Amino acid sequence: MILSHLNQIDQDSAALAPALQKALAYLKATDFSNVKPGQFAIDGDRLYGMLNEYQTEPKNQRRPEAHRNHIDVQYMVSGEELIGCARLVEGLTVLEDRLADRDVIHYADVPNETDLLMSAGMYAIFFPWDVHRPNCAIGAPTSVRKVVLKLAVQTLQGSD
DSSP states (O other): OEEEEGGGHHHHHTTSOHHHHHHHHHHHHOOGGGOOSEEEEEETBTEEEEEEEEEOBOGGGSOOEEOSSEEEEEEEEESEEEEEEEEOOTTOOEEEEEHHHHSEEEESOOTTOEEEEEETTEEEEEOTTEEEEEEEOSSSOOEEEEEEEEEEGGGGTTTO
């Protein structure tokens, strides 16, 4: 898991694989104020995004999740939220396994979860070995506008 801010992208990119650099460059170059909610294409199945607008919810109402084939790059356009994060470990109780059709698996709970506080301009990168619990309220529920880029894991193994 990586947590940073848009104004640090140039420094962060130097330490990242080219495919992740491409995802961050897209965030930096795009004005999301005019983008409508929904899914959008960037580089076919290799990199695509979703702009989401929603109300955060109490943490105990959100389910921890992980992905096998995609890395999440979550960028907070406006608002704030808490995202729980923990290492993927053996023995977690699975609530719903949709890896085959949606590349997501939800868990009942995870041990040693750390809370990340996300505000406008911040981004977090979640790898397949990171369980994350997004969309959680910091105190009272609030409106959020967030971009989630989905980067295919296989792109890290290529020469992007």
